[in-house]
Amino acid sequence: MGPETLIIENEAALTGLAARLGPLLKRGDVLTLKGDLGAGKTAFTRTLIRMLAGSDVEVPSPTFTLVQVYDFPAFSVYHFDLYRLEEKELDILELGWDDARRDGVCLVEWPERLGTLLPRDRLDIEIYFHKSKEEAREMMLRPHGTWEERLR
Ligand SMILES: Nc1ncnc2c1ncn2[C@@H]1O[C@H](COP(=O)(O)OP(=O)(O)O)[C@@H](O)[C@H]1O
Numbered sequence: 742m743g744p745e746t747l748i749i750e751n752e753a754a755l756t757g758l759a760a761r762l763g764p765l766l767k768r769g770d771v772l773t774l775k776g777d778l779g780a781g782k783t784a785f786t787r788t789l790i791r792m793l794a795g796s797d798v799e800v801p802s803p804t805f806t807l808v809q810v811y812d813f814p815a816f817s818v819y820h821f822d823l824y825r826l827e828e829k830e831l832d833i834l835e836l837g838w839d840d841a842r843r844d845g846v847c848l849v850e851w852p853e854r855l856g857t858l859l860p861r862d863r864l865d866i867e868i869y870f871h872k873s874k875e876e877a878r879e880m881m882l883r884p885h886g887t888w889e890e891r892l893r
């Protein structure tokens with residue numbers, strides 16, 4: 742399956758994709774989020790985590806902490822923002838990447854920083870600003886490995 746493109750009219754409309762992906766998630770999953778600063782990588786993650794929680798839990802950007810963890814009955818969600826990894830002179834493994842992969846679902850902003858740790862089996866999400874509408878975004882889903890079947 743090739744990439745799938747969605748037009749998201751405004752931030753509230755992110756719930757549609759969150760409601761579709763949420764039920765598919767299971768322990769060991771990796772979703773990556775690419776897009777320019779302010780595109781909505783954190784906004785989408787927030788929407789997804791709130792949907793899983795069933796409430797408006799606080800979901801701060803992990804810009805400075807680099808990772809935030811949310812515990813759910815079936816798994817924990819590890820929300821990474823790896824942008825400042827090098828500047829903090831940290832290694833992804835020091836952030837608990839192995840534990841996250843073992844018992845969690847990983848949502849990763851700036852996945853380029855994962856290097857060879859980027860798993861083959863994953864769902865890549867790219868977010869682009871809409872050409873003319875300020876509140877709109879284009880989201881591209883690129884499934885890899887088992888995600889090709891699961892997204893269908
Ligand atoms: N359709 C949309 N999808 C996502 N965010 C949107 C949308 N429209 C407006 N926004 C705003 O864009 C900003 C996205 O910021 P953020 O999620 O922190 O970006 P990133 O994590 O990609 O740097 C937020 O201020 C959000 O309210």
Ligand SMILES: [Mg+2]
Nearest residue numbers: 782783802850
């Ligand atoms: Mg962000």
